[in-house]
Amino acid sequence: MYKAPVLHASLIKNGFNAHVYQCNILLQAYINSQALYDAHKLLHFIPQSSVVSYNTILSGYFKFGLVSQAIKFFDETPKRDCHAWNIELSGFVKNHKLGEALTHFMNMRSNLDAFLGTNMFKMHAEAGEIGDARKVFDGMPSRDLVTWNATISCYSKYGMGEMSVEIFRQLGGEGISADEYTYAIVLNEFAARWQVFKAMQMHLLIIRHGFCSDRFTNNALANLYSKCGYVVSASRLFEEIPGQDVVSWTVLIVGFLQRGHMEEAM
Numbered sequence: 001m002y003k004a005p006v007l008h009a010s011l012i013k014n015g016f017n018a019h020v021y022q023c024n025i026l027l028q029a030y031i032n033s034q035a036l037y038d039a040h041k042l043l044h045f046i047p048q049s050s051v052v053s054y055n056t057i058l059s060g061y062f063k064f065g066l067v068s069q070a071i072k073f074f075d076e077t078p079k080r081d082c083h084a085w086n087i088e089l090s091g092f093v094k095n096h097k098l099g100e101a102l103t104h105f106m107n108m109r110s111n112l113d114a115f116l117g118t119n120m121f122k123m124h125a126e127a128g129e130i131g132d133a134r135k136v137f138d139g140m141p142s143r144d145l146v147t148w149n150a151t152i153s154c155y156s157k158y159g160m161g162e163m164s165v166e167i168f169r170q171l172g173g174e175g176i177s178a179d180e181y182t183y184a185i186v187l188n189e190f191a192a193r194w195q196v197f198k199a200m201q202m203h204l205l206i207i208r209h210g211f212c213s214d215r216f217t218n219n220a221l222a223n224l225y226s227k228c229g230y231v232v233s234a235s236r237l238f239e240e241i242p243g244q245d246v247v248s249w250t251v252l253i254v255g256f257l258q259r260g261h262m263e264e265a266m
Contacts, residue, residue: 024052031060036069051079055087062091067100085116093123098132114144121147125154145176152185161189165198180211184220191224199224213240219247226252 023046030039039057046053054077061070074080074088092100117140124133137143137151148171155163168186171178183206190199203221211217218241226234238252 024050024056027053027056031056031063034064036060036064036066040073049079051081051084054079055081055084058084058087059091062087062095065095067091067095067097071100082116086119089116089120089123093127098124098127098129114140114142114147117141117143118147118150121154122150125150125157128158130154130158130160145179145182148176149179149181149185152182156185156189161192164189177209180214180216183211183217187217187220187224191220191227194228196224196228196230199228213242215241215243222252 023042027039027042027046030036030042036057039060043049043053043057054073058070058073058077061067061073070088070091074084077084092098117136121133121136121140124130124136133151133154137147140147148167152164152167152171155161155167165186168178168182171182183202187199187202190196190202199221206212206217206221218237222234222237222241225231225237234252
């Protein structure tokens with residue numbers, strides 16, 4: 001608790017106490033000293049305090065586990081940006097308050113963009129709260145491709161492959177174009193279930209949307225065909241992959257070995 005008052009006195013002595021940038025540094029010094037009361041008091045004396053000023057104090061409340069004070073401060077804050085929302089959402093998670101996070105999200109979702117909603121979704125998913133993560137997804141006023149991919153990946157990660165495929169279909173129904181990452185996740189789900197004919201339909205979709213020369217997508221396709229016993233198709237795809245990497249070679253070699261084609265594997 002020594003450095004912050006010394007810095008404060010120095011700013012006043014040198015006439016910098018009216019400068020927002022220097023005052024924000026002082027705010028952080030008070031926070032680091034766990035002097036949140038002094039930091040809050042200083043905020044009212046900063047001329048034209050910035051959103052950084054408010055975010056600094058908000059971070060401090062969460063840092064020291066003062067969740068109820070953080071919520072009150074956030075609700076009363078006149079200046080909020082995307083970073084403020086991220087601070088709050090991550091603060092809930094760090095303090096093991098996922099239920100409060102979801103409630104707050106549902107109440108304030110109309111003010112959220114896809115980026116913040118996706119972060120909220122990931123926080124619940126990583127905590128294993130799949131049902132709550134889905135509530136976040138369904139409640140988002142806007143969703144971008146990152147959101148859709150995170151949702152598809154989440155269901156895949158937790159062994160809910162059918163839901164991954166369902167979300168993929170929903171994505172197409174809403175007119176959003178998948179990317180190579182989307183295709184790779186769903187293809188890996190098809191491979192895990194040996195659903196080669198569904199994969200072939202997706203292969204046509206990949207060609208139609210111009211991803212047939214993408215290495216990431218082709219690796220996933222080659223892996224599927226190889227795993228399902230279509231080693232000739234996998235080999236042809238391998239030849240078409242631009243700049244084959246370690247994954248490309250591994251997929252092909254493992255496929256040959258699994259089918260007993262030792263010479264081709266070597």
